[in-house]
Amino acid sequence: MSKLALSLLCVVLAAAPGYSQWQIGLQGGVARNQLSTETAYFTYTRYLPQTGLHIGVPVRYAIADWAAIRTGAELTEKNYRQERTGFFDGLYQNTRNRYLTLPLGVEFSFGVKRWKGYCGFGGYAAYWTDSRIQGRGVSVFASPEDQPSDGDQYTSISQLAPVSAFRENYVFDRRKDRRFEAGWTTSAGVRYAFPACQVFLEAQYRYSLTDQQKNYMLLQIPRYNQTILLTTGVLFHLSASH
Amino acid sequence: MMKYCCFGVMLLLGLLTGCRKEFPVLEDPDNHIVGSFSAEFETFWQGMNNQYVFWDRDPTDWDAVYREYKPKFAELNLYREEDHEKAYYYYRDMTANLIDAHFTLSTQVVPAGEPTSLSPASQRNLRRADWHPPLPESFFFDSIFQQYLGDDSYRSKDASGNPSLVAGYARDRAILYLRLPRFNLRETALTGTDDERLVWQYFVDAIKNPQAEGLILDLRGNGGGYLEDLSFLLGQLITKPYVFGATRYKSGPGRLDYTAWIPAQVFPQQGSQAFTKPVVVLVDQYSASMSELTAVAVKAFPGGLGRVVGETTWGATGPVGSRTMFNSGPFFTAASYVYMASHQFRDTRQLSYEGKGIGPDAAVPQDGNALAQNVDVQLEKAIQLFQ
Numbered sequence: 176m177s178k179l180a181l182s183l184l185c186v187v188l189a190a191a192p193g194y195s196q197w198q199i200g201l202q203g204g205v206a207r208n209q210l211s212t213e214t215a216y217f218t219y220t221r222y223l224p225q226t227g228l229h230i231g232v233p234v235r236y237a238i239a240d241w242a243a244i245r246t247g248a249e250l251t252e253k254n255y256r257q258e259r260t261g262f263f264d265g266l267y268q269n270t271r272n273r274y275l276t277l278p279l280g281v282e283f284s285f286g287v288k289r290w291k292g293y294c295g296f297g298g299y300a301a302y303w304t305d306s307r308i309q310g311r312g313v314s315v316f317a318s319p320e321d322q323p324s325d326g327d328q329y330t331s332i333s334q335l336a337p338v339s340a341f342r343e344n345y346v347f348d349r350r351k352d353r354r355f356e357a358g359w360t361t362s363a364g365v366r367y368a369f370p371a372c373q374v375f376l377e378a379q380y381r382y383s384l385t386d387q388q389k390n391y392m393l394l395q396i397p398r399y400n401q402t403i404l405l406t407t408g409v410l411f412h413l414s415a416s417h
Numbered sequence: 418m419m420k421y422c423c424f425g426v427m428l429l430l431g432l433l434t435g436c437r438k439e440f441p442v443l444e445d446p447d448n449h450i451v452g453s454f455s456a457e458f459e460t461f462w463q464g465m466n467n468q469y470v471f472w473d474r475d476p477t478d479w480d481a482v483y484r485e486y487k488p489k490f491a492e493l494n495l496y497r498e499e500d501h502e503k504a505y506y507y508y509r510d511m512t513a514n515l516i517d518a519h520f521t522l523s524t525q526v527v528p529a530g531e532p533t534s535l536s537p538a539s540q541r542n543l544r545r546a547d548w549h550p551p552l553p554e555s556f557f558f559d560s561i562f563q564q565y566l567g568d569d570s571y572r573s574k575d576a577s578g579n580p581s582l583v584a585g586y587a588r589d590r591a592i593l594y595l596r597l598p599r600f601n602l603r604e605t606a607l608t609g610t611d612d613e614r615l616v617w618q619y620f621v622d623a624i625k626n627p628q629a630e631g632l633i634l635d636l637r638g639n640g641g642g643y644l645e646d647l648s649f650l651l652g653q654l655i656t657k658p659y660v661f662g663a664t665r666y667k668s669g670p671g672r673l674d675y676t677a678w679i680p681a682q683v684f685p686q687q688g689s690q691a692f693t694k695p696v697v698v699l700v701d702q703y704s705a706s707m708s709e710l711t712a713v714a715v716k717a718f719p720g721g722l723g724r725v726v727g728e729t730t731w732g733a734t735g736p737v738g739s740r741t742m743f744n745s746g747p748f749f750t751a752a753s754y755v756y757m758a759s760h761q762f763r764d765t766r767q768l769s770y771e772g773k774g775i776g777p778d779a780a781v782p783q784d785g786n787a788l789a790q791n792v793d794v795q796l797e798k799a800i801q802l803f804q
Contacts, residue, residue: 215467215670216445217744257668263742268668268677312676315664315736315743315760318648318684319603332742337684341677348473351673384436392672393480394441394466 196237200372202247202408203230208272210255210387211399219263227252227271229404241284245295249276250304253400263332268310270345272400274301278360294363299381303354306345313338351388356400358383372411379404443467443670451495451751454504458490460750461508469517470735470745470758471771472672477514479672486511495752501526508753509535516772518733519706520757538732538772542702547728549783551638551703554580557596560791561635565800566594571619573612581605582616583635584623591628592803595620596635600642600707603649621653624692631695631803634711637727637795641706644736648684651714654692658682661717662710664736664760667745681762683714695722697799700775701783705731709775713764716778725777726799732774736760 209224231249238244251274258267280297317336329335347354364377380403387398446464451457462483472479486507493500505524512522518538527533542548558580562572570585582605583596606617624632632654663678698712709730715723735758740746746759763769781798 212669213440215443216448217467217667217670218741220669220744308677310677312679313742314679314681315644315666315738316647316681316683317645318652318686319645320648320652320684320686337682339679341679343677348673350473351671386438388671392466393483394443394463396440396443396670397438399437 197413198235198410200410202406204406208253208402223256225254227254243282246279271307276301289368296361301356309342353389376407446748454493455491464748467670468745502528523754571616573616584620591630593632600646602646635699636708637701638703639708651683652686661714662764666743666760697724700727705733726779729774734762734770
């Protein structure tokens with residue numbers, strides 16, 4: 176597999192000898208993340224995607240008019256929501272996970288003159304820098320006075336027990352949390368070239384290949400991030416040789 | 418060139434998507450069909466794997482348990498009586514170091530002379546240097562009532578004729594005393610015998626007495642009960658809610674999947690008045706579960722007025738709730754019932770007492786010789802604290 180990737184990179188590098196251009200810029204957008212996992216037999220529970228922010232400093236090295244290598248430094252929020260359903264409606268936890276990301280990929284352009292479309296693929300490595308949780312949970316210590324009287328029906332957990340809001344930093348557990356993430360990415364976008372820079376609008380899909388957890392138990396249910404990025408940005412030309 | 422690149426990309430992506438781990442299939446232990454000891458073991462092991470709430474602090478290596486005992490159970494046959502006895506001892510050894518002091522495993526067959534259910538906490542208790550048998554309830558109902566309480570005191574029996582609530586003032590003192598043999602107080606107060614309801618009403622009226630010097634809650638030998646009693650009892654003494662700790666439970670099947678810590682509060686009850694005098698809880702090594710939580714809640718009493726007197730408690734502070742509600746806690750297998758906590762509990766200093774017990778502010782070991790003379794050194798120490 177790695178040989179295949181290396182071969183493709185060689186093809187790109189050999190595409191147009193003598194053509195090179197460095198570009199650096201800024202980008203920002205949103206990240207829609209889905210945690211790919213399962214709740215097994217745990218009832219009234221589901222995971223939902225959440226949207227976060229994505230910012231970065233993209234670096235592009237054009238090796239031909241139609242091919243480039245893309246990298247950069249990015250900060251991406253890969254958020255998700257776990258919520259209870261049905262009778263437990265109203266209990267939830269929103270998790271905001273922030274990753275410092277280093278993507279590396281190749282990009283192929285097509286089109287004419289100033290407008291160009293492009294697509295790319297590659298991989299990324301990321302470090303889970305911090306996590307914050309916010310939500311509502313139920314306490315097991317109910318007050319008898321809050322409970323329905325004998326003979327009354329109840330339809331929600333909040334009628335049975337006090338529900339509390341929480342908002343706090345998540346404390347990483349060294350035994351469980353794998354803070355390194357790696358995966359592959361694909362992208363597609365359009366850009367418009369000005370004399371000194373180009374602006375772009377692109378969509379990326381990032382597919383993590385590393386479990387968010389270390390292998391700390393038998394019969395462990397994995398957790399993988401899957402993220403769609405919608406970003407816009409600008410790339411400035413630094414140098415060129417033809 | 419472009420055609421080859423596209424082909425390469427598609428091939429690469431196809432290969433990479435296959436790099437993720439497979440998701441294991443986890444069945445609900447309550448719904449397992451068990452036709453062999455091997456399957457029974459798997460069900461029990463997996464139920465514990467997913468629903469035991471103390472894996473973040475328990476010393477047991479549950480994966481090692483799987484590797485060691487899976488082959489052993491595979492050699493057993495459900496239809497051989499002697500194999501059930503072997504299974505009993507395997508279960509005992511597997512669970513010996515679990516810190517959950519609520520944990521009890523009830524199996525279908527119990528070898529002669531062995532406890533009817535496996536309880537690691539009971540075994541730990543037997544090894545205590547200060548071990549003693551529990552005080553009989555008649556000690557509170559008769560001895561304390563007659564020796565230590567004044568004439569204007571009340572005691573009651575439940576519908577089965579067993580000793581129940583005892584309340585009154587300490588002899589020649591305005592220190593209110595309440596004995597609770599178990600926590601089903603609200604039920605007792607609402608639907609108990611006439612005597613029980615009378616004692617409860619006496620207590621509720623007495624704590625509003627401005628002349629009262631303080632309150633002693635006697636929870637020795639009280640093994641716990643309903644959680645709602647916490648506010649039903651202590652909520653009589655306050656007019657505003659207060660936090661005495663926090664609980665959390667499982668958020669998923671992973672051993673270290675936990676919810677956020679949710680504040681544990683005591684809520685005032687209707688008609689309550691603020692009790693601004695010291696409150697002392699008497700506990701011993703048989704004070705468990707709700708008794709221990711009540712002790713922690715009293716220690717956190719507003720104004721620092723709470724004290725705990727007696728011995729280090731049992732160590733079962735993790736509340737027990739519904740598995741459907743809290744994703745953790747008790748479950749059945751085809752051949753056993755597992756009773757265990759569904760929550761972790763920690764106090765306001767973030768200390769956990771599970772498997773360790775709550776150390777008293779004033780340690781007073783039980784004195785068997787004194788008890789034989791109807792002298793209760795622990796109660797006397799509690800009374801002394803009010804001087």
